[in-house]
Amino acid sequence: MPRIWILWTFALLGALVGVPVAWAADSAAPSFYKDVLPIFQHRCQICHRPGEIGTMPLLDYQGSRPWAKAIKAAVVARKMPPWFADPQYGHFREERRLSDAEIRTLVSWVDAGAPEGIVPDVKPAPLPWPEGWNIRADEVFQMPKPYVVPAKNATDYVYVVIPTGFTRDTWVTAAEIRPGTRAVVHHALAVVRPPGSTWLKGARPFEPYIPPADGSETGLTGDPNSPAPDTPQTNDPLNDPVSMTYELLAAYAPGAGAQRFDTDHSAKLIPAGSDIILQLHYTANGKTDVPDATRIGIEVTRDPPQKRFMSAVANSYKWEIPPGDPNYEGHGRLTFGEPVELVFIQPHMHVRGKDMTVRVTYPDGKTETLLSVPRYDFNWQLIYYLREPLKLPAGTKVEVTAHWDNSANNPFNPDPTKAVRWGNQSWDEMLSVPMGVIVDRD
Template sequence: MICRFFFYSLAIIVSAAVGAGAVYFLQQNASPSAGGRPVSNFALLDQNGRYHQLYDYQSRRAIVLYSHDSGCPTASGIDKLNALRNEFTPDSVAFLLIDSSGNGQSSREAPDEKRDSKNIPLLNDSTRLVAESLGMMRSGETVVIDPASWTVRYRGPIDDRSHDQTETQDPTKNYLKKAIVALSTGHPVEISERISVGCPIDFGTDTDANVLSYSHSIAPILQKRCVSCHQSGGIGPWAMESHASVKAWAGQMRQAIMLKQMPPWHADPSIGEFRHSLALPPGETKTLVRWINAGAPRGTGPDPLQTQSENTVDDWPLGEPDIILTVPTFKIPAEGILAWQYVKLPVPIEEDTWIRAVHMKPSNRQATHHIFGFVEYPKERKQEEPKWAEGANSFFAAYVPGFPVVPFPEGSGRLIPRGSKMIFQRHYLTVGYPTEDNLQLGLYLHDKPPAMEYKMATALNMGIRIPANTRAHPESASVMIPEDGHLHAIYPHMHYRGDSIRIKALYPDGSEEQLLSVPNYQFQWQMSYQLRHPKPMPRGTKVTVDAMFDNSSDNRANPDPNKEVRWGLLSTQEMLVNYMMYTTPRRTNPKAGAAQSGS
């Protein structure tokens, strides 16, 4: 069901990072010239939680970035920018504000009128790394970028009156407008730089990363945030085995961090609180990027990556399972597209058994696209079996990159009736050489029936229809929570054209709440967002899902932007699914709840 070519997508990210990383190192070593300073790619969220990547504006004739600080009295050019923006079409010139205040929240606490999507997007640069990479020094400074060469063509104030907000005379020199017009008409920019008079941007006291210790400051971050995937045999495309290996990939690391692609955590941090977050904290982000900017120096001291254990991931992180189902080895050829594999194994239990945790464990994570496990009930109890729909409606156990191995919520479980079988749905990818996978499923048993039952309610829309060559196509889905319960996890799923997704709860009392927003949905990482605190879900709560799809050529992962796309199991087709994992009091009569959708 979760249908994507993982390494195809990963290759896109790596290749994009390589190219952009090369631009970055050119930028670091470039001397001022008529060609302008090269600009590397970056991504930030705006005041509405939308994801903006600089290179997504590649089709524009010019991109205008303005360093904005609402607390600076000498630099307030928003009205001038809005007026200037109205003189150009959105498809020709892009206008973006960079929040240079540094408090990390001002762009998310803007007044309601500034949240209007008609206003210029205000990008939250809480680490100031983007402003730093652009060479911005003061608020009120504009940077005009030429997307044809990804170079800066103008740097300075909007006009010759931008420094004096009490000035009533019209400006005599419109530097910014002239630069935009020149780029839009294919002419050289006559004035490429002017001094801006605004409040200095506070980049902090740790700008000089040469003093950072790789041994004591950098390697521990990598061990905590990265090595679990970036190790020999892991799903990362390269292994962090030493300082030398990290330095060789430093440019790509920087770009992946600046694009918010790595570590793989894509939820909007202003909505919801989640356990097991992989997000890189701002302080660690600045430490890593500035260390890379300084040339990734080795320094003195031992190399923790070189001396670490070869395998840092526990074989069974939840402990030895009570039951291990071992699936016959599957031989994976070097090339080709493989059909899904189905294997059915009996579950060796003598009575109805409640499960407190599962761990789906392939031996070859690099070649594993996804694995689902479904419980096939015995014939005499078939009417109680959940409606799995091959994973579109529910599943019992799963493996996808990014899916956490965690037990079911405390005091809850899922039932496997005596006489059941486990159906394994396996999807493998070829990786260029013959290999194999030895799959195991670990089951952890309750000693007695738990008080709570762990269930799923699923919102899906099988009628999605995404037009060809469409940059932002909306689709929606919804599901009604059928009984009182507590929400524990949210798992959204789309394919290559999935761009962003928002999940909202509409409660029976008329109130509503945003549960999750994923502004930059990444198909190659299937994240299950585990709520830090269980959330009450009264019966009759309606969960709505609003998704945006990008079926344009701007979407680098798009298999074919010239085709209309509809629902389907293949990666080249699309899906809109959102699983809601919740607990409810255990049924004393299982048949009574068998008809509940998504149970």
């Protein structure tokens, strides 16, 4: 009897004290619709909606509420949204870094019990996200039959040659690669192979193809742009560390979605008679064979653009990272031989990548840091679009400084006892900065 009495007293006390406290919290707590949803709309939904890479949709209260605790943890640790540029340098379009005030709003919403809010009628209109393609896909090229990713050991790169059938030069204003089965597509690249090229000459159109390891099928013999004799023979124009000899049309990787080329009246050129080569890097799930049929969509313009959009790459390959070295430094360089407008920068390293800084030196000697990524994360391949295209005069040097952590302290390091060099696989390394540039059309 006395026991029950004590419990009752406590419950009563709790209720008496609890009421005013709840009142105060309620009126101060952020409302989901007024305060939280606008942040999700502008910073999260690009990925967290059906069909995109963030698995749980953050479109409405019902979908978001169960994730409240995880959201707090992810934004406080700045794990979400993925954004690695040091805010000290450069200004970027679609910058997904949360402000301190936005983080405070999300945290106090979660701490208040993630309430829906007292005025549901201030619901903001849902953003008009497209379903499926994020561009106007005028032409879609699809692998006609799926490639079955084996349950285990899916490490070879798979290539698919897709003839465009274009009988005249075609200008492309945007491109997007959409994986068929996201869970197994680690990354995918689409490259324009001009007519007459001997790259992957053994591949039959539309047939998933794994070139022989000796490089005989991927030789660049006869290609005027093939690497100079003193360079490592990768025999692969995509991973030629000296220059990317063919135009990279589009890339897919976590964080790299649809790509637009029409900044400042520009477009990419697909010469008549070209093929599109899809390079697919699959990851086995370890349990079952999984089919994938990845697609690429392009947006075409009939009016020839005023300027041409192209890729340029600052690479370097003359290094060997010593075993165990926690902070090995590498440099990449590129000098523009003609004036360009720089549109985007995409830092690329593998699992030992630690940090990267991209700096330019103008012909007059002035230098400027365009991008600094102090904590590089291989899991995300973000493309940093400058807020405005940056005019770089002929002779401007791009200088990349990067560090790798080849020590046992790097949790992603597959083998700290190994010296590491340039290579395709994620246990090899890269130091590569593809950039989108606009040049004179002719």
